[in-house]
Amino acid sequence: GESVGLHLPTLSVQEGDNSIINCAYSNSASDYFIWYKQESGKGPQFIIDIRSNMDKRQGQRVTVLLNKTVKHLSLQIAATQPGDSAVYFCAENTLNTGNQFYFGTGTSLTVIP
Amino acid sequence: ETGVTQSPTHLIKTRGQQVTLRCSSQSGHNTVSWYQQALGQGPQFIFQYYREEENGRGNFPPRFSGLQFPNYSSELNVNALELDDSALYLCASSFLQGPQHFGDGTRLSIL
Numbered sequence: 437g438e439s440v441g442l443h444l445p446t447l448s449v450q451e452g453d454n455s456i457i458n459c460a461y462s463n464s465a466s467d468y469f470i471w472y473k474q475e476s477g478k479g480p481q482f483i484i485d486i487r488s489n490m491d492k493r494q495g496q497r498v499t500v501l502l503n504k505t506v507k508h509l510s511l512q513i514a515a516t517q518p519g520d521s522a523v524y525f526c527a528e529n530t531l532n533t534g535n536q537f538y539f540g541t542g543t544s545l546t547v548i549p
Numbered sequence: 550e551t552g553v554t555q556s557p558t559h560l561i562k563t564r565g566q567q568v569t570l571r572c573s574s575q576s577g578h579n580t581v582s583w584y585q586q587a588l589g590q591g592p593q594f595i596f597q598y599y600r601e602e603e604n605g606r607g608n609f610p611p612r613f614s615g616l617q618f619p620n621y622s623s624e625l626n627v628n629a630l631e632l633d634d635s636a637l638y639l640c641a642s643s644f645l646q647g648p649q650h651f652g653d654g655t656r657l658s659i660l
Contacts, residue, residue: 470648479651479654480639482648531646535649536594537594539584540591541590
């Protein structure tokens with residue numbers, strides 16, 4: 437079956453520092469990945485996605501890196517702010533088998549003011 | 550642009566009862582996926598609907614069923630509720646093979 441995991445269940449960073457959240461996946465056929473942010477009492481919020489024909493994609497203050505060789509995904513958040521405190525999930529999908537996403541267990545990010 | 554909305558936000562049921570949860574898609578999206586999220590876990594895929602038909606199903610028993618309507622809204626029905634069905638139920642809408650956008654979920658508690 438699918439296995440999407442995260443290296444660290446919790447992460448604490450100082451406000452203004454950069455954060456890096458890691459994710460490992462086991463299915464080498466996975467070709468589409470999304471990072472989500474979930475705040476308490478809310479649904480997952482789309483942050484950024486990347487397809488397997490890319491190894492890097494940048495958004496506003498966020499960068500996703502994909503290393504297909506070692507099946508690893510990371511989310512970098514620049515100048516982390518208190519509002520970034522949340523649980524972060526990576527989700528992976530194999531597009532030619534439908535639109536089912538497999539989620540990891542999440543990393544809880546706490547930003548220390 | 551209207552996002553994904555789910556109703557109700559909270560629901561309490563007893564074992565053996567049946568429940569219907571509702572989801573309105575984000576404007577323009579034609580695909581709806583349902584997920585179950587247990588406390589402290591990531592969401593688990595239940596099933597997806599596209600063009601009013603089931604388009605993929607996760608490892609959930611048949612007592613979990615759904616519908617999609619012509620306006621792309623959707624329902625999740627669960628029969629014969631069990632204690633383990635207590636969870637946050639999330640709906641996500643998208644274009645087929647596009648990024649999924651989630652509502653804030655329905656918190657279902659089974660007593």
